Amino acid sequence: MTNVLVVGYGTIGQRLADGVSLQDDMNLIGVVDAAMSLSIRALKEKGMPYDLYAVNETCRAELAANGIPVRGLLEEALEKTDIVLDATSAGVGAKNKEQYKKYGVKAVFQGGEKNDVADVFFHGYANYEKGLHADFLKLTSCNTTGLIRAVDCLDKKCGIEKVAITIVRRVADPGDYHRGLTNALQVDKAPNHQALDLMTILPEIKATGILVHAPVTHGHFITVVATPKRDISVKEAIDTFKEHNRIRMVRLDEGFQGNASIFKYARDLGRPRGDLYEICIWEDTIVKSGKDIMFGIHIPQESVTIPETIDAIRAAMAMDTDGKTAVEKTNKNLGLGGWK
Amino acid sequence: MTNVLVVGYGTIGQRLADGVSLQDDMNLIGVVDAAMSLSIRALKEKGMPYDLYAVNETCRAELAANGIPVRGLLEEALEKTDIVLDATSAGVGAKNKEQYKKYGVKAVFQGGEKNDVADVFFHGYANYEKGLHADFLKLTSCNTTGLIRAVDCLDKKCGIEKVAITIVRRVADPGDYHRGLTNALQVDKAPNHQALDLMTILPEIKATGILVHAPVTHGHFITVVATPKRDISVKEAIDTFKEHNRIRMVRLDEGFQGNASIFKYARDLGRPRGDLYEICIWEDTIVKSGKDIMFGIHIPQESVTIPETIDAIRAAMAMDTDGKTAVEKTNKNLGLGGWK
Amino acid sequence: MTNVLVVGYGTIGQRLADGVSLQDDMNLIGVVDAAMSLSIRALKEKGMPYDLYAVNETCRAELAANGIPVRGLLEEALEKTDIVLDATSAGVGAKNKEQYKKYGVKAVFQGGEKNDVADVFFHGYANYEKGLHADFLKLTSCNTTGLIRAVDCLDKKCGIEKVAITIVRRVADPGDYHRGLTNALQVDKAPNHQALDLMTILPEIKATGILVHAPVTHGHFITVVATPKRDISVKEAIDTFKEHNRIRMVRLDEGFQGNASIFKYARDLGRPRGDLYEICIWEDTIVKSGKDIMFGIHIPQESVTIPETIDAIRAAMAMDTDGKTAVEKTNKNLGLGGWK
Amino acid sequence: MTNVLVVGYGTIGQRLADGVSLQDDMNLIGVVDAAMSLSIRALKEKGMPYDLYAVNETCRAELAANGIPVRGLLEEALEKTDIVLDATSAGVGAKNKEQYKKYGVKAVFQGGEKNDVADVFFHGYANYEKGLHADFLKLTSCNTTGLIRAVDCLDKKCGIEKVAITIVRRVADPGDYHRGLTNALQVDKAPNHQALDLMTILPEIKATGILVHAPVTHGHFITVVATPKRDISVKEAIDTFKEHNRIRMVRLDEGFQGNASIFKYARDLGRPRGDLYEICIWEDTIVKSGKDIMFGIHIPQESVTIPETIDAIRAAMAMDTDGKTAVEKTNKNLGLGGWK
Incomplete structure (x- = not known):
């Protein structure tokens, strides 16, 4: 089981967490955020299906003040993590990268980051092989x-x-x-x-x-x-x-x-x-x-990148060396094509 | 168990069907519609969680031509039904009423119908008692x-x-x-x-x-x-x-x-x-x-009337003679207030 | 001076009337409409810069009841007209054409009409020569x-x-x-x-x-x-x-x-x-x-066809046999290019 | 003739300039702006019906670089001015006020400024008399x-x-x-x-x-x-x-x-x-x-304050001591009520 952490619980981050949860060969460590939000409020009302980590002590205090159960800090989560899906706002991912490096975890960034944040500019279908064993990948927008x-x-x-x-x-x-x-x-x-x-x-x-x-x-x-x-x-x-x-x-x-x-x-x-x-x-x-x-x-701008981001986990962790097989696994777990 | 049929599978009808399904003392006979639609297409892709009935033979043929499984005609559904939730377009409910009468089933109409379609103009909270044992109720918009x-x-x-x-x-x-x-x-x-x-x-x-x-x-x-x-x-x-x-x-x-x-x-x-x-x-x-x-x-215009419509079933069928108790049952089954 | 009548005083008709008024070699007989409207109300408040004709007696009565001065009926206007700019709703122009024929006046239809209403499908720049002497032209949309x-x-x-x-x-x-x-x-x-x-x-x-x-x-x-x-x-x-x-x-x-x-x-x-x-x-x-x-x-959908429609008058009436000269005259009168 | 300067040539400023131009007892010195804009581009294309002043040398250079004729700097305009209509962005008016004071000119601010920028919070109809002889007035939004x-x-x-x-x-x-x-x-x-x-x-x-x-x-x-x-x-x-x-x-x-x-x-x-x-x-x-x-x-948010702002000039300059007379003059010059 690959241990996956989602950093940034906004529009994309929430959907990545949902998507990873559906994979039978991945384990969602939890989600990380930097401030109180409507989405976190909803997470609590749903009964915390995911563990939530705070990016730092200030954030932990803010979340606690809003009655949100916090499992720990980003660092603690990183210790358990193989690969991060970074869905923070544009530019933040580049800063986070230093911390990921420190903890020796791989990361997949979303399209808002600059290309040079990553070793590979990745698209599940078109260039899966380039992502194999890569430490830092950036997904297309x-x-x-x-x-x-x-x-x-x-x-x-x-x-x-x-x-x-x-x-x-x-x-x-x-x-x-x-x-x-x-x-x-x-x-x-x-x-x-x-x-x-x-x-x-x-x-x-x-x-x-x-x-x-x-x-x-x-x-x-x-x-x-x-x-x-x-x-x-x-x-x-x-x-x-x-x-x-x-x-x-x-x-x-x-x-x-x-x-x-x-x-x-x-x-x-x-x-x-x-x-x-x-x-x-x-x-x-x-x-x-x-x-x-x-x-x-x-x-569908909110959710279209989820499958290819999960492909990126498979490539970076070399869970499958063949792109076609990897993509099929992602698809099966997300229910893609099942309706045909 | 009260047997409920939803007639009209549009914006409101779909949500009524979902809401009735959640009630532990009601049985959804199925849903009825008059023509092919995106919502019926989705129903099929979901694997037909509800039985679908056609309003007449023409409609049945159209649905079949689109590969939609049809369980029967409206008349067959009415035979098994205690009460209809009519969520058809404005004006159609008044026409349907004759058929409901013929089969001796009660009906709750939505706000688009004229008031005189019903014996009682109903709102779950404000006038529950007026709906008791009524044959035809119209919900507020x-x-x-x-x-x-x-x-x-x-x-x-x-x-x-x-x-x-x-x-x-x-x-x-x-x-x-x-x-x-x-x-x-x-x-x-x-x-x-x-x-x-x-x-x-x-x-x-x-x-x-x-x-x-x-x-x-x-x-x-x-x-x-x-x-x-x-x-x-x-x-x-x-x-x-x-x-x-x-x-x-x-x-x-x-x-x-x-x-x-x-x-x-x-x-x-x-x-x-x-x-x-x-x-x-x-x-x-x-x-x-x-x-x-x-x-x-x-x-929330698409879903706000669902609870009060379910209250109306409780009133018309006299499942509860006390409005407060009835409303609480509806709420519990819909998960209302559970988040507090 | 070419005598021009605008039939249909909607979005396009109003702008055609304004555009024809600016031409130094055309005379606007007036505008014709079929019912009371905000635009006619505005025409009155402006002091009737154009004569208004009613399409028939019913319409004349309706306009009069609203205090709108009516100069006469469509037929009276047609007697003074060389060419009609028909800016009625799609389909109406085809019906009006019979009346234009009866009075021997030419007509230019807008893009909403079917192509077969006209002898020539016209665009001022691209095929001016085809419009020369034509009786019925239809402008591109x-x-x-x-x-x-x-x-x-x-x-x-x-x-x-x-x-x-x-x-x-x-x-x-x-x-x-x-x-x-x-x-x-x-x-x-x-x-x-x-x-x-x-x-x-x-x-x-x-x-x-x-x-x-x-x-x-x-x-x-x-x-x-x-x-x-x-x-x-x-x-x-x-x-x-x-x-x-x-x-x-x-x-x-x-x-x-x-x-x-x-x-x-x-x-x-x-x-x-x-x-x-x-x-x-x-x-x-x-x-x-x-x-x-x-x-x-x-x-600019409301006004873009005005210049080419005025070109169409020049072509149909053979006011200029050369397209380039015709277009330049239209442009000059409309102030086009003057800002360069 | 009261000499009026409009500072800020945005949505409101343009309309104030137009409105002042229509008054038979006011003289528009010109308009002032701080940067190139579409509205200034349009002013030039119209042939500079108003003189344009730059707020400072940097701005003058920018305007000149865009081929816009500049009559002078704000200071030069203030020397000829009795009263300024300040239609700058919220907060800027408060800063400009010091300069108006220095040149001994009165000013009317728009609703975006804080109330304390002015001696009187003004509305032409409701409190005209309070504006009489005032140096600084702020109009309601x-x-x-x-x-x-x-x-x-x-x-x-x-x-x-x-x-x-x-x-x-x-x-x-x-x-x-x-x-x-x-x-x-x-x-x-x-x-x-x-x-x-x-x-x-x-x-x-x-x-x-x-x-x-x-x-x-x-x-x-x-x-x-x-x-x-x-x-x-x-x-x-x-x-x-x-x-x-x-x-x-x-x-x-x-x-x-x-x-x-x-x-x-x-x-x-x-x-x-x-x-x-x-x-x-x-x-x-x-x-x-x-x-x-x-x-x-x-x-009509873009233009509704124009009449009351012009009333404010009449009050501040004591052009009329009676509000009713003042308002009627403004109305007459703007054509208000003439359509009745």
């Missing part, structure tokens, strides 16, 4: 993780020469009050980082793209214009995507009208928090222009 | 249900002479594409129906109010200006609300910044679909002006 | 009109082989209550009609695209991935766009952060209604991937 | 300004004992990217400052209230529950409001469905920037509960 699933999947089928990506990015998660837009789209400088990141992970593919922020909370929407090396039909693309256990194909006539339908569906499924690990691709959006193939993807 | 919880609770404490209500109404549920507003508030003709309905349920209280629709999905927000018969302090009001098992008191300094915080909290709690049965009142909003007391309420 | 400005402009510079278009479509105009989305993106079946329409107007270019609706009101946002026949640099593209009097180049460092900045800027400019006739292209979005060039466009 | 118009108007008619106020506050102005909410209502600690401010301006009235932020840009919506000293009918209230030149009565059946309708109407009216100086009260929202009267108000 939510958009990039989902995007690469789709592009890598096509690339393995027919070879992809280049992609042009338009991202309609949700500006806030449900419940966010510290950020938001009202009746406005916001344009970013191009190319977007997701295109650059894709080229780092899949260096043989050329990529560029434009990102615009939209005032919604339930998922990003990405369009991809891909130039394949050999011609691929719409039918072939659908069949290829359908085989992938982290991709769902959806259709307008099924009632999937957009990002909000997918959130509703995941709630109706009874998924905790209404989360979906899969990206969705609308069959109705797959079109061709000459050899180019274009399609639209839904990215 | 989501806003009215939550509003009456708070007003009735104060009324029982200190007597309420009159209330003036401002409702900021969410325009759509998460996942709705058939209605919505974009960057607009919409004003309704005053007084709002909730004020009128409150006077029907609590005839000794005078009420008026204004309703404005706002472009959000996670809950209505209501302010109440209440004139009590005897002076009541803010502290006393808080204590009174706190004793109520269907009311949660929340505070800004706990991180509850608004409706979206409450939705986030319920998701973090692991509640199915991120639902909350309770209304929330912000302690920070309770203020006085002379004898008048003013406060702000959050109404 | 707002997105297509703006899109073609940009694509045609590049096509004339370096030749365009194909384009892939992603449209983030605003769901409602400011003030709309009859349509809207709340916290949702809505996906359409691909390819979008704008891609198909582009191929009708510019048949030598291949086009496809995906459209997603976003809950905003101030303009559509389009990304275009264009494959040029010969390589073109970002600098060259910027210079080409800058020469076009119906395109504005904007930059993030100037403060143009998105669609809402552009609306604000137009308001600050003192443009009536805060309108802009120009499309805007962000210099910051222009990127290349191999030979392909990608860029992002803002489409 | 946008919500309070509009609210007091309505309450003061009723108070003069029938006496008001107390009010309870619910404010649905727009979170951002059109074009704002530095603030915003997405799919969230945000609750504030009660009582809101507008209730407290109302009691400062109208000390004989008791007030309390709750404020909730909503994700819209076109105006705040306020409900008022007022307890009059003597009974007043709905009809009487309507007639009283109608006489007020800074209040418009609107109705749902006229097409005014909410805040967005009002913005649309003002755009259709051809008002610069689509602005309205008047508050609007929906006749349809005026209801009674016992003696209490309740109604709903629209506050």
Whole structure:
């Protein structure tokens, strides 16, 4: 059993803890946070299914003052830990890294950190082997993780020469009050980082793209214009995507009208928090222009990176040396593909 | 065991089915619907935890064509049923009533139906006794249900002479594409129906109010200006609300910044679909002006009527002749107040 | 002087009337509408700068009952008219056409009508010559009109082989209550009609695209991935766009952060209604991937078709046989390019 | 002629400059700003209808580098000035005050400043006489300004004992990217400052209230529950409001469905920037509960304080010693009431 500690109990950290708990070959040591929050309040109301550790004494006192049971300090948790999943705010992970080193534990950082925090820029599907035995890995961001699933999947089928990506990015998660837009789209400088990141992970593919922020909370929407090396039909693309256990194909006539339908569906499924690990691709959006193939993807930003982060544990700890086997284990434990 | 059938498997119907399933003295016969939908698709993916009945042969064929297992037709379900929870679209319930009569089953309608569909206009807390042995009950709407919880609770404490209500109404549920507003508030003709309905349920209280629709999905927000018969302090009001098992008191300094915080909290709690049965009142909003007391309420529109609808089953079937006992049973089975 | 009548005094009709009034070689006979509206109320408060005609006696009575001065009926207006700009709701134009024929007047329809209502599917820049002497023209829709400005402009510079278009479509105009989305993106079946329409107007270019609706009101946002026949640099593209009097180049460092900045800027400019006739292209979005060039466009949906509709008058009435001269006259009268 | 300088060329500053320009007994010296902005870019494109002064040399250089003609520095402008309208960001006005004192010029601050910046907390209608000959006045905020118009108007008619106020506050102005909410209502600690401010301006009235932020840009919506000293009918209230030149009565059946309708109407009216100086009260929202009267108000946040700020100039400069005459002059020059 690999001992895993989740540092940072925010939007991503909570879902990582849930995901690790579902793995039959991992043991969740607990979660660590730095301050009182609504999520910790909910953890207590649920009866502390996970042990909670405080990042330091000040934090421990603050949590105690709110009636939250604290199991100990970060250091104590690190002593029992093989690998940390660091889901702290951007920049904090880099500082935490020194402590992880001191305790000789490995760590997986999320997409908000700078690339140089890690030895490997990791994506479960596309470059599993690079993560083997690595001490510090950084996962691709939510958009990039989902995007690469789709592009890598096509690339393995027919070879992809280049992609042009338009991202309609949700500006806030449900419940966010510290950020938001009202009746406005916001344009970013191009190319977007997701295109650059894709080229780092899949260096043989050329990529560029434009990102615009939209005032919604339930998922990003990405369009991809891909130039394949050999011609691929719409039918072939659908069949290829359908085989992938982290991709769902959806259709307008099924009632999937957009990002909000997918959130509703995941709630109706009874998924905790209404989360979906899969990206969705609308069959109705797959079109061709000459050899180019274009399609639209839904990215569930809160949960999409969970599977690939768990893959990262498997790679770093060399729990499986073969990426395909590792990914299948993660999928099985998360229930991915079981619905097919 | 009371045999309950849920007719209409939409936003409310799904939650009624879940709520009935949790009652230790009720048996869910199944759910009935009239057409294929995302929710039915999710029901199938979950492995059909409930039996599904089709409203007629056309519908049965449509469901079968989509690979959905259908247990039978509405008529077959009605034969096994003691009481129906009708959660169909506004107006359909009135038509269904004839069939319920034919099969000699009782029914509880939701707030969208006209009052004359029922013998009793019902609210679990405020007028339980009126529902006893009734054949047809209509529940108050989501806003009215939550509003009456708070007003009735104060009324029982200190007597309420009159209330003036401002409702900021969410325009759509998460996942709705058939209605919505974009960057607009919409004003309704005053007084709002909730004020009128409150006077029907609590005839000794005078009420008026204004309703404005706002472009959000996670809950209505209501302010109440209440004139009590005897002076009541803010502290006393808080204590009174706190004793109520269907009311949660929340505070800004706990991180509850608004409706979206409450939705986030319920998701973090692991509640199915991120639902909350309770209304929330912000302690920070309770203020006085002379004898008048003013406060702000959050109404979780998708799930707030579930407890009172289950109370209605208890009343109609005379499972408990005492309202207090009935409500406590419903609460216990739904886990309400257990977190205190 | 060409006598112009505007039929339909809604969002587009009002702006057409304003635009025609600014032309030194056109005479606005007046505007026609079918029912009382806020816009007509505003027209009266402004002191009736245009004559108003009623579509029939019922409408005339309704307007009179609201104290609105009515100059006469549609038929009386048609007798004085050379050409109608029909800005009625989709489908109505086709019915009106019979009456226009009866009075021997030409007509220009907006993008909502079906193509077969007209002899020519028209875009001022791209196919002016086709509109010469035509009796019935249909203008491209707002997105297509703006899109073609940009694509045609590049096509004339370096030749365009194909384009892939992603449209983030605003769901409602400011003030709309009859349509809207709340916290949702809505996906359409691909390819979008704008891609198909582009191929009708510019048949030598291949086009496809995906459209997603976003809950905003101030303009559509389009990304275009264009494959040029010969390589073109970002600098060259910027210079080409800058020469076009119906395109504005904007930059993030100037403060143009998105669609809402552009609306604000137009308001600050003192443009009536805060309108802009120009499309805007962000210099910051222009990127290349191999030979392909990608860029992002803002489409001011309420006003973008006004210049090309006025071009259509010039073509149909053969006021200018040369497209370039015609467009320059329209531009001069509308003040387009004067700010450079 | 009173020489007026506007310091701060943001949302309010621009509108103050426009409003002062319309006064036949005031002379606009110019506007002052501290940094390049979209609004200054628009000022230049319009051909510099106002002289622009830079707050210091650094700013002058920045403006010059952007090709903006600068007339001089703040100090040079102050030498020609009788009174400043300070529309800088909250807190800046307090710092500027020292400079105004040095040059012996009076100043009117906007609602964002703390009350102690000024000798008088001012509202044109309610306390004009207090502003006479004052050196430093602070205007009520946008919500309070509009609210007091309505309450003061009723108070003069029938006496008001107390009010309870619910404010649905727009979170951002059109074009704002530095603030915003997405799919969230945000609750504030009660009582809101507008209730407290109302009691400062109208000390004989008791007030309390709750404020909730909503994700819209076109105006705040306020409900008022007022307890009059003597009974007043709905009809009487309507007639009283109608006489007020800074209040418009609107109705749902006229097409005014909410805040967005009002913005649309003002755009259709051809008002610069689509602005309205008047508050609007929906006749349809005026209801009674016992003696209490309740109604709903629209506050156009960008422009509502302009008339009262101009009144403040008249008071501070003692241009009129009588408030009624002063207000009528402001109204006449701004065209207020002219439409009746």
